[in-house]
Amino acid sequence: MPLYFQLAQQLEAAIEHGALTPGSLLGNEIELAARLGLSRPTVRQAIQSLVDKGLLVRRRGVGTQVVHSQVKRPLELSSLYDDLEAAGQRPATTVLVNTVVPASAEVAAALGVAEDGDVHRIERLRLAHGEPMAYLVNHLPLGLLDLDTGQLEATGLYRLMRSAGITLHSARQSIGARAATRDEAERLGEEEGAALLTMQRTTFDDTGRAVEFGTHTYRPSRYSFEFQLLVRS
Amino acid sequence: MPLYFQLAQQLEAAIEHGALTPGSLLGNEIELAARLGLSRPTVRQAIQSLVDKGLLVRRRGVGTQVVHSQVKRPLELSSLYDDLEAAGQRPATTVLVNTVVPASAEVAAALGVAEDGDVHRIERLRLAHGEPMAYLVNHLPLGLLDLDTGQLEATGLYRLMRSAGITLHSARQSIGARAATRDEAERLGEEEGAALLTMQRTTFDDTGRAVEFGTHTYRPSRYSFEFQLLVRS
């Protein structure tokens, strides 16, 4: 494990349990490096990683300070399943459809495959505490992944992709809202015309291939998107 | 302007207009540094900044590649006004309320001020192409900023804060949906009960102070949140 990473973890832990209080100066880098027996670049790399996380602020001529505001979790590409599990919500999944269909124009454009070419289609109902929370429709290119219904019900799609050796890189998302159709309302236990939260996402791996295209609808009474974001400087 | 920054800009421009095609190797760092007359750390810093932007991928033992997928814009803390302006949408603002009120419990908690203590309250209607797009309610602590109604109608709140010397650092957001109340519907030109997209945001400066708390409602037919996000590694 790299030295700068170890130092970053130690500093983060010190901030976490209050050894480094918000607003306090971290002490100058060169002295800190000498005290720890490290070089300044190594110390700087550790500090920089925490600055990128939003825990520290550096000011030239002043020093490095611990920020006051509690940073919860910056936005990252995560799966609903993992989010719910981390929140202690006991997610459950019902796979409604797991099949192969010809790609619609929208799906083909998103995944970069030929229109009417075969793609996986899965429809899932995600439950938390036994209540419907979201209705998830996903399309995937063929050949990337074995989509076993049992595994899909036991874990999240992203975890399956990662364990299949796919390195997720980035995703393009669009979050909106609309009124529920009759079918959607029925599936989610809402009234027809009720407000639904929607999210569309195309996920890419590190070679730039689209590996997943999802169209999700959420019950706004049960779910909202919570995240923290930093000013890029 | 720092050398690594100049190099990063050059590389980004080369990617932009196709001189560096997706998937192509960038050539090894040490040789690149020699060719440019720079040191490897400088070249690495330039490359790293583009990796953080999602434009490049590094693989040990392989090299640095240009990613295939077109990265549009990573999520950043931006104002609706600037977003609309950048999209060529000609935003306009009507200030409905610009006053000082005692803080409600919710506002006091978000801003970290005393309950019933005075805070600014502004209510604005944001229009695009002459049509209502969003209804924006913001609360700000006193003393940070002069809230001139004329300026609020001419530009965005974030731009005003920045020009007042406030360094924005991070924000916590929550995006949801709900049905429009009678009043909301009337303001936005929707039907009562129509689905609305909602966003709550608390913004912090780099000292950790909360500098703004906003509760916004958007017409989903006119606006959705679009962004790209990267996997943190």
Place this chain on the structure above:
DNA sequence: TCAATCTCTATGTCCGGACAATCTGACTAC
């Protein structure tokens, strides 16, 4: 023919130093 091993290559980590830019606070001059 297939699998294990080796070698080459490129990035990852780390060091030590040098000078520049900027902010703060104290000092000085008016």
Place this chain on the structure above:
DNA sequence: GTAGTCAGATTGTCCGGACATAGAGATTGA
């Protein structure tokens, strides 16, 4: 008393080098 100036402190940038690590392909052996 106030404003301008100066010095100290601290981070920002940049250099040049060294060794470690991981991936890919070629080589070698069974």
